[in-house]
Amino acid sequence: MVQTYKKRIFVETEYMGANVSCISTKKGLVLIDSPFLPRDAEDWASRIRELTGQDIAYLINTDHHFDHVMGNAVLTENVICHSTAAKGISFLGNKQALKQIIRGAFPDVLADIEPDIDNLDIVSPLITFEKRLTLDMGDATIILEFVAGHSPGTILVYLAEDRAVFTGDTVEAQFPYFGQAHFSAWKETLRKILLMDIEVVVPGHGPVGGKEMVEKYACFFQNLEEEVKDFELKGLTIEEMVEKSGVINFFPKDEVAREGLPQSWIGEQYKTAARVILAESKN
Ligand SMILES: [Zn+2]
Numbered sequence: 001m002v003q004t005y006k007k008r009i010f011v012e013t014e015y016m017g018a019n020v021s022c023i024s025t026k027k028g029l030v031l032i033d034s035p036f037l038p039r040d041a042e043d044w045a046s047r048i049r050e051l052t053g054q055d056i057a058y059l060i061n062t063d064h065h066f067d068h069v070m071g072n073a074v075l076t077e078n079v080i081c082h083s084t085a086a087k088g089i090s091f092l093g094n095k096q097a098l099k100q101i102i103r104g105a106f107p108d109v110l111a112d113i114e115p116d117i118d119n120l121d122i123v124s125p126l127i128t129f130e131k132r133l134t135l136d137m138g139d140a141t142i143i144l145e146f147v148a149g150h151s152p153g154t155i156l157v158y159l160a161e162d163r164a165v166f167t168g169d170t171v172e173a174q175f176p177y178f179g180q181a182h183f184s185a186w187k188e189t190l191r192k193i194l195l196m197d198i199e200v201v202v203p204g205h206g207p208v209g210g211k212e213m214v215e216k217y218a219c220f221f222q223n224l225e226e227e228v229k230d231f232e233l234k235g236l237t238i239e240e241m242v243e244k245s246g247v248i249n250f251f252p253k254d255e256v257a258r259e260g261l262p263q264s265w266i267g268e269q270y271k272t273a274a275r276v277i278l279a280e281s282k283n
Pocket residue numbers: 063065150151169177
């Protein structure tokens with residue numbers, strides 16, 4: 001069900017994959033991320049048009065991961081993202097690679113959507129930037145800013161008038177993908193978000209909340225790092241760390257189950273995180 005915040009921010013958290021948002025402005029709709037499944041992208045397109053009577057002006061991708069960008073083609077060609085994310089989006093044009101990635105996270109849905117993937121038009125973004133970009137939408141100042149940590153092209157989207165932040169996967173309510181992570185930079189980004197003047201926090205995955213969500217996520221990072229370093233001191237291998245980990249269950253099981261991520265995928269992310277944390281601590 002579409003949720004409304006500050007009268008003009010619409011968020012859907014229940015599609016499979018990432019959260020999607022829409023800001024209604026004087027100059028049209030600004031979308032943040034797109035649904036993973038093509039049928040959800042079509043549903044989203046008709047819902048936001050019904051709710052607002054407006055057309056899409058721009059779509060912002062908070063990173064290039066498939067679950068945030070696959071529905072782009074259904075929504076608009078006016079895509080804005082970080083310049084590194086744009087390269088990642090082009091890479092998804094390699095359909096074999098794309099299928100392989102989807103198989104890892106959502107093994108049960110791949111067969112169903114394979115024809116859609118074959119027909120999927122991966123649009124290269126219209127506007128890219130490196131550090132910061134401001135969209136003046138008349139009654140909405142939307143600030144896009146690169147934030148290090150989750151991926152080399154992750155951005156934060158801030159709607160100044162409504163003190164709302166769309167964090168992308170920098171903040172989630174589930175165990176995150178660590179495949180491209182820079183752990184200490186990610187922690188630093190969370191610290192910076194905690195200093196911002198914000199009221200509404202729309203995470204990359206999971207329910208919408210306030211600043212407490214960012215605090216909880218920072219706490220998860222802290223616990224994860226402490227656990228991995230403690231395991232290292234005790235001489236555990238990466239495989240043994242996953243077995244013994246308590247932090248792997250930091251997020252409520254029902255949330256994880258709703259998203260449908262297999263435990264094996266979460267285990268892989270834990271191992272990647274452990275390797276990254278240990279490598280960074282030796283530098
Ligand atoms: Zn991501």
